[in-house]
Amino acid sequence: MKRHQQHACRRSFMGQRWTAGCVILLSVLLSSCAPSHSNRIVVGSKNFTESLMLGELLAQQIEAHTTAKVERRFYLAGTYICQQAILAGRIDIYPEYTGTALTAILKQKVGGDRAEVYQRVKSEYEARLGLTLSPPFGFNDTFALEIRGTDARRLSLKTLSQAAAFAPQWRAGFGYEFMERPDGYAGLAAAYGLHFAAPPRIMDLGLLATALKDHQIDIAAGNATDGLIPALDLFVLEDDRHYFPPYEAVAVIRQQAMREHPEVAQAMSELRGKISDQEMQQLNFALDGQHRDVKDVAHEFLRSKGLVR
Amino acid sequence: MNLVHFLWQNHDQIMELTLEHLWLVGISTLLAVFVGIPLGVMSAHWPVWNKPVLGTANIIQTIPSLALFGFLLPVPWLGDRADRLAILALTLYALLPVIRNTYTGIRGVDPAVVEAGRGMGLTDGQLLFQVELPLAVSVILSGIRVAVVVSVGLATIAAAIGAGGLGEFIFRGLAMVNNQLILAGAIPAAVLALSADFGLGWLEKRLRPR
Amino acid sequence: MGTDSTDGPVIEFRDVAYVLPNGQPLLSGLNLRVQRGETLVLLGRSGSGKTTTLKLINRLLTPRSGNVLVNGASTASSDVIRLRRSIGYVIQEVGLFPHFTVERNIALVPRVEGWTAQRIHQRVEELLQMVGLEPQLGSRYPHQLSGGQRQRVGVARALAADPAILLMDEPFGALDAITRDQLQREFLSLQQRLNKTVVFVTHDLREALRLGSRIALMEAGRMVTVLSPTEFLQSTDPLASAYVQAFGDRLDSVTSRGGS
Numbered sequence: 001m002k003r004h005q006q007h008a009c010r011r012s013f014m015g016q017r018w019t020a021g022c023v024i025l026l027s028v029l030l031s032s033c034a035p036s037h038s039n040r041i042v043v044g045s046k047n048f049t050e051s052l053m054l055g056e057l058l059a060q061q062i063e064a065h066t067t068a069k070v071e072r073r074f075y076l077a078g079t080y081i082c083q084q085a086i087l088a089g090r091i092d093i094y095p096e097y098t099g100t101a102l103t104a105i106l107k108q109k110v111g112g113d114r115a116e117v118y119q120r121v122k123s124e125y126e127a128r129l130g131l132t133l134s135p136p137f138g139f140n141d142t143f144a145l146e147i148r149g150t151d152a153r154r155l156s157l158k159t160l161s162q163a164a165a166f167a168p169q170w171r172a173g174f175g176y177e178f179m180e181r182p183d184g185y186a187g188l189a190a191a192y193g194l195h196f197a198a199p200p201r202i203m204d205l206g207l208l209a210t211a212l213k214d215h216q217i218d219i220a221a222g223n224a225t226d227g228l229i230p231a232l233d234l235f236v237l238e239d240d241r242h243y244f245p246p247y248e249a250v251a252v253i254r255q256q257a258m259r260e261h262p263e264v265a266q267a268m269s270e271l272r273g274k275i276s277d278q279e280m281q282q283l284n285f286a287l288d289g290q291h292r293d294v295k296d297v298a299h300e301f302l303r304s305k306g307l308v309r
Numbered sequence: 310m311n312l313v314h315f316l317w318q319n320h321d322q323i324m325e326l327t328l329e330h331l332w333l334v335g336i337s338t339l340l341a342v343f344v345g346i347p348l349g350v351m352s353a354h355w356p357v358w359n360k361p362v363l364g365t366a367n368i369i370q371t372i373p374s375l376a377l378f379g380f381l382l383p384v385p386w387l388g389d390r391a392d393r394l395a396i397l398a399l400t401l402y403a404l405l406p407v408i409r410n411t412y413t414g415i416r417g418v419d420p421a422v423v424e425a426g427r428g429m430g431l432t433d434g435q436l437l438f439q440v441e442l443p444l445a446v447s448v449i450l451s452g453i454r455v456a457v458v459v460s461v462g463l464a465t466i467a468a469a470i471g472a473g474g475l476g477e478f479i480f481r482g483l484a485m486v487n488n489q490l491i492l493a494g495a496i497p498a499a500v501l502a503l504s505a506d507f508g509l510g511w512l513e514k515r516l517r518p519r
Numbered sequence: 520m521g522t523d524s525t526d527g528p529v530i531e532f533r534d535v536a537y538v539l540p541n542g543q544p545l546l547s548g549l550n551l552r553v554q555r556g557e558t559l560v561l562l563g564r565s566g567s568g569k570t571t572t573l574k575l576i577n578r579l580l581t582p583r584s585g586n587v588l589v590n591g592a593s594t595a596s597s598d599v600i601r602l603r604r605s606i607g608y609v610i611q612e613v614g615l616f617p618h619f620t621v622e623r624n625i626a627l628v629p630r631v632e633g634w635t636a637q638r639i640h641q642r643v644e645e646l647l648q649m650v651g652l653e654p655q656l657g658s659r660y661p662h663q664l665s666g667g668q669r670q671r672v673g674v675a676r677a678l679a680a681d682p683a684i685l686l687m688d689e690p691f692g693a694l695d696a697i698t699r700d701q702l703q704r705e706f707l708s709l710q711q712r713l714n715k716t717v718v719f720v721t722h723d724l725r726e727a728l729r730l731g732s733r734i735a736l737m738e739a740g741r742m743v744t745v746l747s748p749t750e751f752l753q754s755t756d757p758l759a760s761a762y763v764q765a766f767g768d769r770l771d772s773v774t775s776r777g778g779s
Contacts, residue, residue: 047484071322075481077469084391084471090329425614428577428686429628429676430604443618 041066041261044082044091045074048205049287050141050225050280054095056298057271058251062093064308065267078177079104082252086131092257093264097141098133099245101125101252103183110183110245114140117246125252132258134251134268139277142247143178143188144224144236148212152235159240163219164192172200173208173217183245185221191243206288209234225277227285249275274305315489316496323478327497330474333392333467334460334501337399341456345404346449349411350437363412366405374398374463378470395472399463403456410452414445447517454509461502465494475501527591528552529684529716530576535585537571537740545571546740549585555683558710558717560731562724562762568740569720573686576718577606589684604628607677607685607715611692613669615661621647621672622657628680646675651705667698674706678713685717691726703729724766728752736762 041062045055055074063070073091076082083105085091101121102108112120118136125131145160157163178184179202188194203211208220209228222229224236251268258264275283279301286297302308316323352359372380377398382388387397418441426436442449468476478494481487530553537546546568553559561569574580575587578594587594594602615624623630625646626639634642647654650671661669670690677685691699703726710717721727727734728748736743736751736759744756751759752770763770 047481073322073477075484076471076477077480077484081391081471085473087390088392088473090473419612419614419617421610421612421614422616423614424579425608425610425612425673426616426627428579428603428608428610430600430602430606431627431631432600435631440616 040069040071041093041257041264042071042073042091044076044085044094045072046079046082046094047075047077049227049284050223051095052294053280053283053287053298054137054249054251056294057302058093058095060295060298060302061267061271061307062264064302065270066261066263068261086252086254087129089254089256093251093253095249096252097247097249098136099142099183099247102245104181107182112245114246114248118248118250126255130255132253132255134253135272136248136250137271137275138249138273139225139275139280140246140248141223141225141277141280142239142244143184144222144226144229145188145239146209146212146220146222146226146229146234146236147218148215149233149235151218152237157235157237159238160192160243161240163237164194167194167219168197170196170218171198171216172196172219172221173203173211174200174221175205175208176202178221188221188243191241225280225284227281227283227288229281231285231289249280270307274307312489312492316493319493323493323497326473326475326477326494327501330461330464330476330498330501333395333399333464333472333474334457337396337460338403338453338457340396340400341403341407342453344400345407345452346411348404349408349449350415350441352408353412353415359412362408363405366408369401370405374402374466375469377401378467382470391467391471392473394470395464395467399460399467402463403460406452406455406459407449408452410455411445411449414448414452415441417448418444447513450509450513450516454506454513457505457509458502461498461505465498528588529555529590530718531586531588532572532575533586533588535575535582535587537568537575537580538583544740546575546582549740549742551735551742551745553716553718555716556714557732558719558730560727560734561718561720561737562722562727562731562734563737564722566739567737569722569737570688571740572737573688573718573720576684576686577603577608604632604680605682605684607680607682609670609673609677609685609687609690611689613661613673615669615672615676617661620658620660621652621664624661624672625657625675625679627676632680642679643675646678649678649709650675665698666694667702670694670702674709678715683716685715687717687719689720689722692721692723699726706730724762725769728770 043055043059043062045051052074055072059070059072062068073085076085076091076094079096079100082091082094082096086094098114098117098121099110102117103110106121106124108120110117114136118133122133125133145163147157147163151157155166157166174185179200185200201217203217205222208217208222209226209232211217212220212234213232222234226234228234229236251271253264253268283297283301286292287294299308348358348362352362369377378394381394381398384394387394422440422444423436426440431439464472464474465476465479468474468480475494475498479491479498482490482492482494530551532549532551535546535549536544537549538544549568549572551559551572561572563569571580575582576589576594578587578599581595589597589602589606615621616627619627622640622643625643629639629642643657644654647657652668652671652675656664656668656672661672664672670693673690677687691702694702707730719727719730721730728751731748733745733747734751735745736756738758743758744754746754746759752763754760754763
């Protein structure tokens with residue numbers, strides 16, 4: 001090293017100017033890399049079937065109603081990732097649930113009926129985060145504690161309170177997010193006095209239904225709109241103590257994007273109340289059970305509702 | 310559809326994610342340079358700073374990146390935005406190579422040169438900017454090169470916490486079990502790392518003694 | 520630079536002591552006076568403290584006690600940068616900046632002092648000639664020069680701002696005998712012309728006898744004696760005569776100053 005420098009740098013002065021030039025060039029390049037885009041609308045979704053379905057519905061609805069180019073950025077790995085992406089402006093709109101927004105993002109306590117929760121989330125989002133909500137799509141995808149239809153009929157179980165008595169004999173299977181979220185397992189167990197013999201197994205959401213059917217678990221926390229509920233003869237226990245907050249499906253939209261593309265508001269309002277619980281189950285089943293292409297299913301549905309041609 | 314076709318079809322998104330990736334890597338490297346070079350100079354001139362500075366940078370390096378992301382998540386202001394967090398984490402990881410190479414580069418300057426300069430009446434600042442740094446620039450650049458290449462790799466992990474970038478393709482591809490998507494993220498990331506390595510290596514050579 | 524108006528010694532050491540950071544004493548009770556225009560040689564073996572003494576003059580080192588005065592002013596209270604720029608400094612390893620051309624190396628102090636480009640260029644040409652280098656060497660880099668050429672550049676650099684004082688720390692020590700001889704001769708003729716006040720460190724008695732107007736013999740951090748070359752050769756001081764003995768027959772050719 002020292003010998004090197006004894007004969008060193010014939011162009012060190014040039015070298016200094018080079019380095020300075022590169023730094024300037026880099027900085028200029030970088031500032032143009034900063035995330036921002038104006039003539040596109042980017043639709044995001046989380047990484048489970050229902051979110052994907054809703055994302056595609058949103059994308060096609062927007063495509064039919066605006067001239068902007070719609071890009072899809074689906075399969076984002078969870079609520080936090082979507083939230084970060086929309087705050088940073090990397091996506092403009094994504095499907096969310098009012099209950100999730102209230103507890104997991106705004107970190108507030110649950111309480112109130114559907115309308116109240118919707119209002120609270122909407123006003124907080126608009127005031128603090130630069131985001132807004134579309135009108136609800138119509139279904140309430142709350143957590144569904146599912147048991148086998150056969151068990152439900154055999155033990156005459158209809159509500160969670162009734163089922164709690166059998167909990168010590170059952171194995172439970174839950175998804176990762178349900179275990180970790182404040183509005184998930186912890187609160188539920190407290191509200192209903194649930195005590196399972198062994199700690200609940202954590203499984204991928206997609207595998208819960210089959211595990212239930214195959215008697216690997218006896219009770220699972222799925223969603224009320226699971227496509228496999230009717231298909232596999234699963235029974236949803238009633239949340240008689242109203243533990244779970246409402247999870248109305250809405251779209252979260254960047255206010256900036258709304259300003260740049262006012263037609264989006266119109267497109268969203270047309271979706272108000274268009275999807276019932278049963279209809280969402282069927283859509284989910286089309287993907288999970290029948291393995292149809294999401295684009296086809298979305299297009300078919302929108303056409304059947306007269307929203308696109 | 311084969312891979313090339315897939316990449317071409319999605320080249321818009323690939324470009325966009327690549328730019329996001331570059332943003333993360335570029336800003337953090339720049340920050341690491343602005344903080345790391347002065348720290349390196351400090352440790353080289355005042356040996357008392359050597360242990361704490363290099364030691365701290367070393368400790369940071371040993372923290373697994375995903376764990377560091379996790380630590381920083383609950384921090385107010387930082388944890389609110391994944392890209393801020395990612396940029397801070399990437400900067401921290403880039404510090405060690407920059408600081409260490411600055412230290413080595415400056416210590417490697419012939420002491421006779423420094424003594425002659427000082428004896429002739431150069432101020433410390435003149436000595437630093439006219440003599441020491443220019444003579445150390447090739448070594449420092451080599452440290453920056455390492456920092457950039459490491460950052461490109463780490464930035465792919467940053468997608469796990471929502472910071473965007475090419476890692477997003479990889480994670481999405483994993484979730485969807487779609488190899489093409491994974492490669493759509495992995496290949497550009499690798500290309501980025503290789504080009505940075507090559508480009509900066511070339512610059513290093515140009516600035517190095519013959 | 521540096522027009523001296525005093526009649527007193529240009530450099531003066533008053534009871535100076537120097538201690539290493541680890542507490543080890545290196546110099547003690549040092550008293551010395553350097554007159555204007557003389558070449559004072561500090562002679563001694565390694566560890567005798569001669570380089571340390573030299574470095575106390577331009578304040579590369581700070582004395583533990585006592586006073587070092589340059590042009591009547593204590594170095595402790597002077598602006599150290601101004602002090603150093605008014606003193607030329609030549610070291611054995613030369614220490615040319617490898618990333619600067621020869622011209623830029625020589626122009627070091629004039630540049631930081633803000634001379635005009637025109638004036639600098641003229642001065643560099645003048646100096647190259649003075650130290651016996653061809654003008655086209657100005658655009659070369661140090662690694663392209665021989666050892667002797669490099670040291671000439673080192674001397675030119677030290678003289679660039681025309682300081683009245685020159686400090687030289689075994690400047691020709693790393694060169695081969697022929698080049699050393701050449702440079703010694705050139706030093707003498709340069710000194711005749713320029714009449715600088717020079718403090719010259721060496722361990723070589725022949726060099727001391729040839730170049731010095733006075734020789735200050737140092738041993739173990741103390742000044743043993745200060746003598747003219749002739750006095751030195753005839754001295755009865757044990758250390759001085761030990762030196763003369765040691766160099767024995769190699770002293771034949773070195774009897775007078777102002778070599779040809």
